[in-house]
Amino acid sequence: MKLATLKNGHKDGRLVIVSSDLRHAVDAVHIAPTLLDAVERWHVTAPRLGALYEMLNAGAAAGAFDFDPSQAAAPLPRAPQWCDGSAFLNHGRLMEKAFNIPPIPDSDRIPLMYQGGSDDLLGAHDDIPLPDEADGIDFEGEFGVIVRDVPLGCPAAATRDRILLLVQINDVSLRAFGPREMRTGFGFFQAKPSSSFAPVAVTPDEIGGAWRDSRVQLDLDVQYNGQWFGNPNGREMNFGFDQLIAHAARTRRLSAGTIIGSGTVSNEGGAQGSACIAERRAIEQIAGGAPTTPFMRFGDRVRMEARLDGRPVFGVIDQRVVQSVPPQA
Amino acid sequence: MKLATLKNGHKDGRLVIVSSDLRHAVDAVHIAPTLLDAVERWHVTAPRLGALYEMLNAGAAAGAFDFDPSQAAAPLPRAPQWCDGSAFLNHGRLMEKAFNIPPIPDSDRIPLMYQGGSDDLLGAHDDIPLPDEADGIDFEGEFGVIVRDVPLGCPAAATRDRILLLVQINDVSLRAFGPREMRTGFGFFQAKPSSSFAPVAVTPDEIGGAWRDSRVQLDLDVQYNGQWFGNPNGREMNFGFDQLIAHAARTRRLSAGTIIGSGTVSNEGGAQGSACIAERRAIEQIAGGAPTTPFMRFGDRVRMEARLDGRPVFGVIDQRVVQSVPPQA
Numbered sequence: 001m002k003l004a005t006l007k008n009g010h011k012d013g014r015l016v017i018v019s020s021d022l023r024h025a026v027d028a029v030h031i032a033p034t035l036l037d038a039v040e041r042w043h044v045t046a047p048r049l050g051a052l053y054e055m056l057n058a059g060a061a062a063g064a065f066d067f068d069p070s071q072a073a074a075p076l077p078r079a080p081q082w083c084d085g086s087a088f089l090n091h092g093r094l095m096e097k098a099f100n101i102p103p104i105p106d107s108d109r110i111p112l113m114y115q116g117g118s119d120d121l122l123g124a125h126d127d128i129p130l131p132d133e134a135d136g137i138d139f140e141g142e143f144g145v146i147v148r149d150v151p152l153g154c155p156a157a158a159t160r161d162r163i164l165l166l167v168q169i170n171d172v173s174l175r176a177f178g179p180r181e182m183r184t185g186f187g188f189f190q191a192k193p194s195s196s197f198a199p200v201a202v203t204p205d206e207i208g209g210a211w212r213d214s215r216v217q218l219d220l221d222v223q224y225n226g227q228w229f230g231n232p233n234g235r236e237m238n239f240g241f242d243q244l245i246a247h248a249a250r251t252r253r254l255s256a257g258t259i260i261g262s263g264t265v266s267n268e269g270g271a272q273g274s275a276c277i278a279e280r281r282a283i284e285q286i287a288g289g290a291p292t293t294p295f296m297r298f299g300d301r302v303r304m305e306a307r308l309d310g311r312p313v314f315g316v317i318d319q320r321v322v323q324s325v326p327p328q329a
Numbered sequence: 330m331k332l333a334t335l336k337n338g339h340k341d342g343r344l345v346i347v348s349s350d351l352r353h354a355v356d357a358v359h360i361a362p363t364l365l366d367a368v369e370r371w372h373v374t375a376p377r378l379g380a381l382y383e384m385l386n387a388g389a390a391a392g393a394f395d396f397d398p399s400q401a402a403a404p405l406p407r408a409p410q411w412c413d414g415s416a417f418l419n420h421g422r423l424m425e426k427a428f429n430i431p432p433i434p435d436s437d438r439i440p441l442m443y444q445g446g447s448d449d450l451l452g453a454h455d456d457i458p459l460p461d462e463a464d465g466i467d468f469e470g471e472f473g474v475i476v477r478d479v480p481l482g483c484p485a486a487a488t489r490d491r492i493l494l495l496v497q498i499n500d501v502s503l504r505a506f507g508p509r510e511m512r513t514g515f516g517f518f519q520a521k522p523s524s525s526f527a528p529v530a531v532t533p534d535e536i537g538g539a540w541r542d543s544r545v546q547l548d549l550d551v552q553y554n555g556q557w558f559g560n561p562n563g564r565e566m567n568f569g570f571d572q573l574i575a576h577a578a579r580t581r582r583l584s585a586g587t588i589i590g591s592g593t594v595s596n597e598g599g600a601q602g603s604a605c606i607a608e609r610r611a612i613e614q615i616a617g618g619a620p621t622t623p624f625m626r627f628g629d630r631v632r633m634e635a636r637l638d639g640r641p642v643f644g645v646i647d648q649r650v651v652q653s654v655p656p657q658a
Binding site: 011040078080081083086104105106107110112113114115116117118119120129130131135151152153154155158174177180181182183184185186187188189190191192193194247248250251252253254255257258324326327 | 482
């Protein structure tokens with residue numbers, strides 16, 4: 001099943017079902033007005049949404065229309081929670097090696113995770129408004145999961161049936177703030193403005209055997225200003241989403257609609273390129289003593305897509321960064 | 330105006346108006362079903378809520394009933410965002426001095442703030458379920474504000490009319506996780522389970538001259554297991570809420586319903602005691618070479634209240650910590 005949220009002027013948008021080939025959509029508001037409502041009442045809504053999805057794919061859904069991904073908001077534009085892991089240790093190791101950062105103790109045993117803001121998540125084709133090119137504007141290509149309610153203390157082995165949907169993410173990052181915010185110990189805040197999401201969230205069965213070991217084992221194709229930038233695969237996650245969820249739920253319940261992110265997808269060896277500029281700069285630093293790829297300028301574009309059997313799974317993230325409009329005095 | 334959210338089985342609860350003396354309440358769902366909806370449409374809802382508040386205080390509101398704070402959820406049980414500052418520098422300086430922590434650079438110039446989870450905020454009399462006494466269970470008494478939409482880049486001077494409501498908070502903290510999570514640079518996560526809120530959110534005019542310089546200049550009375558623990562005043566905030574909001578909005582918009590916290594209230598000199606155990610332990614360490622006050626055990630209670638002219642403003646936080654029930658296999 002594939003689900004999307006269309007913009008309707010309200011922050012939570014309205015729920016639609018999207019056909020398997022991403023070409024058609026049909027309103028699902030009579031089943032659940034929003035995706036958040038659908039995931040909160042999943043045991044009731046999922047069978048009905050699934051039946052409508054079947055009809056849509058068969059060309060038999062009344063009121064079907066062409067799916068326009070530019071009208072899609074993030075699947076959960078205002079999610080209850082956004083917990084972003086850093087589960088590809090290769091990424092952190094490259095950063096440490098390049099910039100002489102001491103390794104984080106136990107990071108091979110305890111997942112790294114920060115709490116992100118989730119009140120204003122962006123759609124796949126939305127411009128990314130940011131105040132200043134000097135902030136070190138970067139993208140991060142990630143996979144993520146949306147869960148139903150998870151009890152406090154839920155062990156990893158019991159998390160798998162809590163995962164309702166898979167998503168694809170651009171975790172927008174401002175590298176100029178990162179080092180200071182890390183040094184304070186309070187973690188990322190200004191360094192992590194609103195993240196963006198591919199237009200469609202999918203149930204794990206939609207990717208068949210590529211959903212394995214609680215990992216999205218697909219290539220994430222990243223193009224930057226029309227050029228190949230990387231195609232790292234999700235299989236090299238050092239912690240599966242099951243382990244990330246258990247980490248997040250160690251001292252708290254997670255409400256339905258919580259999104260858990262993988263962190264930037266990163267593969268060992270370098271042949272798969274990178275899913276963020278910071279990592280490419282680290283590789284350049286290691287190889288040549290200095291980074292050569294600049295961070296993003298206003299007008300720069302990033303495109304991210306994951307395909308299965310040649311067809312996009314989540315749709316496409318394709319966004320520009322633009323200068324934010326200063327507020328009126 | 331005073332507002333509260335009563336539990337109704339849905340995560341967002343239902344909106345009520347509470348009388349100035351906190352004794353009576355009246356449903357406001359015909360104006361806005363939830364506080365979140367009310368703050369999103371504040372220009373429409375505030376005049377109507379205000380009129381009903383006047384009637385309630387005059388004893389003329391049809392359907393008024395006794396206000397039972399034990400039935401209150403957090404004013405925004407599922408807030409779009411929770412950004413917690415650490416704006417009383419005295420607190421951080423005591424921690425640094427006691428435990429030989431190097432000072433955080435620029436922390437007198439750039440506010441410290443972490444992103445907290447806000448999907449599952451607790452009511453004033455709810456038990457606090459936690460898994461393990463060994464996690465270093467602590468409370469933190471704070472004040473906070475709820476804002477309407479704030480544009481990206483909003484300067485401090487333009488934030489003041491964005492502040493709709495004041496709140497009183499128990500920022501539950503697990504000290505055993507803090508140092509490691511700070512060292513990773515990713516910031517607090519497991520160290521910050523769900524926070525709790527006093528039952529009533531109030532408009533700034535409710536505290537008259539005690540709302541000054543974007544600070545809640547009230548004593549926060551903290552009792553621990555029935556004993557005085559502290560009564561620090563909010564006036565010593567080194568950054569006002571205007572500056573905290575501007576910091577939060579430096580690289581992002583803030584959605585209506587975002588909560589900004591002051592950090593644990595802390596006064597210089599020591600006579601006002603503390604609003605968290607960690608700070609008292611720091612003072613003990615400095616004075617006697619070792620902390621003597623243990624962290625909380627299951628069954629321990631904390632009570633927090635701010636009074637104006639002898640009357641509680643926000644109602645009372647009065648909670649126990651209890652052992653969480655392990656999830657079923």
